[in-house]
Amino acid sequence: MNYIGSKLSLLDFIEKSVNEVTSGDYASVCDLFAGTGAVGKHFKKKGKKIVSNDIQTYSYVLNRHYIGNHKPLEFNGLKQEISDLDKSDNKIATVCDYLTNIPGEDGFIFTNYCLGGGQGRQYFSDENGKKCDAIRNTIETWYKAGKINEDEYYCLLCSLLESIDKVANTASVYGAFLKSLKKSAQKPLELIPAELILNEQEHLVFNEDANKIASEQCVDVLYLDPPYNQRQYATNYHLLETIAKNDNPEIHGKTGLREYKQQKSLYCSRSQVKKAFSDLIANAKAKYIFLSYNNEGLLSLEDIKEIMSSRGEYGFFTKDYHRFKADSNRGYSADETIEYLHYVKCH
Numbered sequence: 001m002n003y004i005g006s007k008l009s010l011l012d013f014i015e016k017s018v019n020e021v022t023s024g025d026y027a028s029v030c031d032l033f034a035g036t037g038a039v040g041k042h043f044k045k046k047g048k049k050i051v052s053n054d055i056q057t058y059s060y061v062l063n064r065h066y067i068g069n070h071k072p073l074e075f076n077g078l079k080q081e082i083s084d085l086d087k088s089d090n091k092i093a094t095v096c097d098y099l100t101n102i103p104g105e106d107g108f109i110f111t112n113y114c115l116g117g118g119q120g121r122q123y124f125s126d127e128n129g130k131k132c133d134a135i136r137n138t139i140e141t142w143y144k145a146g147k148i149n150e151d152e153y154y155c156l157l158c159s160l161l162e163s164i165d166k167v168a169n170t171a172s173v174y175g176a177f178l179k180s181l182k183k184s185a186q187k188p189l190e191l192i193p194a195e196l197i198l199n200e201q202e203h204l205v206f207n208e209d210a211n212k213i214a215s216e217q218c219v220d221v222l223y224l225d226p227p228y229n230q231r232q233y234a235t236n237y238h239l240l241e242t243i244a245k246n247d248n249p250e251i252h253g254k255t256g257l258r259e260y261k262q263q264k265s266l267y268c269s270r271s272q273v274k275k276a277f278s279d280l281i282a283n284a285k286a287k288y289i290f291l292s293y294n295n296e297g298l299l300s301l302e303d304i305k306e307i308m309s310s311r312g313e314y315g316f317f318t319k320d321y322h323r324f325k326a327d328s329n330r331g332y333s334a335d336e337t338i339e340y341l342h343y344v345k346c347h
């Protein structure tokens with residue numbers, strides 16, 4: 001998923017830096033602000049035990065599948081419903097295929113976020129909104145009827161979130177929709193099976209405030225990737241949150257925003273971020289702590305150094321890369337941002 005602050009392009013840099021600081025001597029990694037799960041997935045594939053956490057429900061869904069699921073999924077309870085399932089050697093793909101082809105429904109997403117729903121919003125084509133509603137409701141019905149287990153439920157939900165995001169009629173995030181349907185949003189929604197990473201380890205996935213999990217979970221490597229600025233993830237991804245929760249919330253305004261008081265991040269608040277970060281570092285139960293942050297974030301480099309040094313030997317790595325900023329007047333303009341990876345070897 002194309003996600004603000006995704007570390008997909010920095011995975012090798014992060015892993016190399018972690019290996020250098022720890023001399024490769026670590027068995028567990030906690031990805032505390034997990035977002036898309038890119039970092040946790042990377043270390044899971046390297047055989048590490050992962051603890052993953054994020055305050056957003058859609059992120060929990062992604063990580064509950066990508067990190068939490070680690071054994072093959074059989075979908076045995078759907079054999080009667082989906083006749084091809086028995087002979088299929090790719091069960092997830094067969095179930096996704098079935099769901100892709102069920103008839104659409106006039107549900108919450110169609111009614112509130114598609115032009116045909118009459119509210120003036122166009123986050124999805126009418127057909128894709130209806131299909132999203134039908135797929136989401138079917139997954140829920142199967143789960144409640146005991147036809148799919150919890151692992152299978154999150155696998156399908158994760159596939160839906162990834163797939164619906166591909167046909168969203170937005171510039172990048174859900175803070176606004178485009179006036180006319182862009183090309184990718186005109187394509188019919190296809191439920192693409194989410195990657196299943198098999199391994200022997202049991203992993204933990206949470207949907208809590210980062211400071212709580214940091215103070216409770218003992219790990220070798222604690223990786224921190226908090227928001228850098230005042231843009232709340234809860235508003236930028238409100239539609240994915242609603243699809244994940246399936247709670248038909250009260251919504252308001254031009255963009256149909258849901259209430260998000262409980263998910264307001266202190267890391268997006270200029271006046272509160274320093275205290276939140278200090279508390280997290282002071283209470284963290286880890287041998288090594290790493291922090292991704294860039295030179296334009298709310299916390300100054302001096303603050304970070306001072307706070308992290310309080311726990312032990314501090315240092316940092318940098319990686320220069322180009323950032324592309326959406327600029328409504330001039331299209332895209334390249335901007336230089338320096339990405340830091342701070343670390344502390346805790347006493």
Ligand SMILES: C[S@@+](CC[C@H](N)C(=O)[O-])C[C@H]1O[C@@H](n2cnc3c(N)ncnc32)[C@H](O)[C@@H]1O
Binds near residue numbers: 055056
């Ligand atoms: C920069 S993004 C992480 C991106 C992630 N590393 C990736 O590659 O996809 C920051 C994440 O922190 C989460 N977040 C913000 N405040 C939080 C908090 N107090 N506790 C837990 N998660 C939080 C946001 O929901 C968002 O997903």
